[in-house]
Amino acid sequence: MELILRGAALYLFLLLLFRVLGKRSLAETTTFDFVLLLIIGEATQQALLGNDFSTTNALVLITVLMGIDLAFVKLKGKYKKLDRLLEGTPLILVDHGKPLKGRMKEAKVDTEDILEAARISHGLEQMHQIKYAVLERDGQISIIPS
Amino acid sequence: MKRTGVERIEHSLELEEKLDQQLKGWMVQKIGRVLIGTIIFLTALGLFGNGLLSNKKIEKNGTSLQYERFLRYEKEMDVQWTIAGQEEIQIRIPLQYLDRFKVEKVIPEGYETATANGYVSYTFKSGKTTETPVHFYLNPQKTGNVTGEWLVNKQRFQLRHFIYP
Structure with a gap:
């Protein structure tokens, strides 16, 4: 359960953070931005996996993250307002x-x-x-x- | 919603621009940026540990205590005591407090421990009358608020922490 909560919390936090930073933030990725993303990935990995580096933990975590993403895709497809809120408009x-x-x-x-x-x-x-x-x-x- | 500086136009493109929503979004982004700045500032001050807001120091009758108010889950912390003028030092920690932590290390070593009346007591022989530093390295195992009253040679010290997930 803790793993699901950690995964969900980090997914939502990153979603919110990148939404707040604006849509151009990732579109104009420079070499340094790429390095920054790697660092964010590394920091996130520690928080997600904790001290459990087992294959099972990694597989469960990937499934959880993909599941949350899938749920958001479904919800965005169903509710246009949510889609516009999360993805913005042209x-x-x-x-x-x-x-x-x-x-x-x-x-x-x-x-x-x-x-x-x-x-x-x-x-x-x-x-x-x-x-x-x-x-x-x-x-x-x-x-x-x- | 009216906003100066953002142009409203008629166009022939088949797209849903939703300018009002864009305006709200930009407002939220601005608030978000202020929030990010505030969090960075508060972090520098020690809201998440290691800083002005977090460091706590208590001094009572020649005994001083230093500890962190804000802790993070599974991040070791040091409860640091300096006790002056005592040949035998007895530090009693409530079991209910220790339930939230794992004791990683106690310095100096060579102490006696006993459990009685809901406390774990650590007894150190100082053998001298100068200041004796005692360190408890504790690892937070549960999140949330923790309070506990430690007894150092029968003197009461209240420790309060908040453990972040």
């Missing part, structure tokens, strides 16, 4: 070549991020060539050219 950042600065500031996205996405996805050179730029739910920026 956000338009550029409207007909005009950067929406207020939205960009809140979403912590700058013009460079949008131009980079435009160059990578469509080879666009200028802001006015973008009809819409949308910050998607997974933190990626999608570009619709003019």
Whole structure:
């Protein structure tokens, strides 16, 4: 039972933490962010497994975490509000070549991020060539050219 | 919900933007960031152990006690006594208090132990009249609030802890 509680507590804590940090936090992963994630993983592992390093403990824990994740996927599919709460909604950042600065500031996205996405996805050179730029739910920026 | 600086637009995209929800989300994120900062600050002060808020020191008639108020599950802690001017030191710990801990180590070694009237007593022969330090290394085994009244040569000392999971 303790293992289930530990797993659930850590799952919910990490879910909450990454939701609070915002959707761009993982989307623009740098090398250092990657190292940071490894450290978080290591710290989490200690808390989850405790002093029990048996295979059974690891298998049970993986099953618990996957079970919680599966339950959330089901619930998000059933309740749209919960889905929007946990995953967020897409956000338009550029409207007909005009950067929406207020939205960009809140979403912590700058013009460079949008131009980079435009160059990578469509080879666009200028802001006015973008009809819409949308910050998607997974933190990626999608570009619709003019 | 009105908010200055965040643009409301008409668009032809087939997507559910839900701007009002975004605004609420950003507000929650801001509160969350403040909360993260507060937790870091309080951690630095010792809310989760090892700091100003956690360190407790009590002095009574030549006996001083130092311990941690906030503990973490299975993280060893040191209850540190300094007793002056006693050739024989008897420290009695309530069994009900010890039920929450595992005694890892007691220093100095070479003590006598006995159990009576709901207490475990440790008797040390000091053999000198200077200050004698005594350390109890305890490992928390249960979470939650713990209080216990230790007796050191019949003097009462109240210890209070909170053990985090």
